[in-house]
Amino acid sequence: MSALLAEDLLNQMIPPLKSTDTTAKAARWLEEFHVNQLPVLVGRNYRGLITGNDLADYENPDTQLAELPLRYADAHVQHDQHFYRVMELAIQNRIQLVPVLDEQQEYAGVVTVSDALAAFGPVPGPAGQGSILVLTMEERDYSLSQISRYVEENNAKILSAHVVTDEHDPFRIRLTLRLNTDNMARITATLERFGYLVSAQFSGTAAVSEDEQDRFDALLRYLSV
Incomplete structure (x- = not known):
């Protein structure tokens, strides 16, 4: 990709x-x-x-x-x-x-x-649903099917995905996922348990801080700019 x-x-x-x-x-x-x-x-x-x-x-x-x-x-x-x-x-x-x-x-x-x-892909469903998750990993550890299984085990789906080489380490990659859920806590916990580093996330889950919620709300508002 x-x-x-x-x-x-x-x-x-x-x-x-x-x-x-x-x-x-x-x-x-x-x-x-x-x-x-x-x-x-x-x-x-x-x-x-x-x-x-x-x-x-x-x-x-x-x-x-x-x-x-x-x-x-x-x-x-x-x-x-x-x-x-x-x-x-x-x-x-x-x-x-x-x-x-x-x-x-x-x-x-x-x-x-x-x-x-828009380049990443349209957000399905009403505003306030969906999230973006960025994972960093060794290139040899990358398996989208495996990651998808971990996501689906937590009642969510990957809607689109993009891979880029880490700008600081040519042997690592950064995987950006768009998910159909705004509840990220269990998904990130599962991925981290299996050794994936969550380097960034934009999520509407109620568990995030007020500042993080404001950032995610702003992200969704930008979709209509």
Whole structure:
């Protein structure tokens, strides 16, 4: 199965702004492209995101973006990072799109969370159901049929799966699963008992903390962005 990397999901329809652009142009583009944020560049270097709230404090339409204190300068991913990192970063920062940098650390484009999730597959059923689970393991230990059996023993099913080589260890893989349940506790306990490392999860189970519940709710809301 092909990996879902940030560079594979770049949205070519959303352009960046330049630091020399004005607040009037930024406001016009936010409306025109139906987004809540846009990246701002100095040359090919990413400097941050401009939002509608940022523009509200500047009445002069000719104010250049270079004069504004941009936020989210650290909210970006590398071109070869997995799509779940895009979602995680977007949810942590409550942003709609995530800038992507290339090998030279220059701006390559943006990935929207809705594009990332659409590429992974539609969420079945009503909002609030379903979850995403990311496992890390030695490549020799990978068996989707075995993992599926552990999931099904806990009254759930794997709806889709993607495998990518771990960016930090070429002998390990990262497996991202979409499940048809939001009750992850027994599934993760079973998988961990058999030696699988759960490296990330987005779940609506009542057992998670309030912060984790907010993150999952945000993830589901992004599906309709």
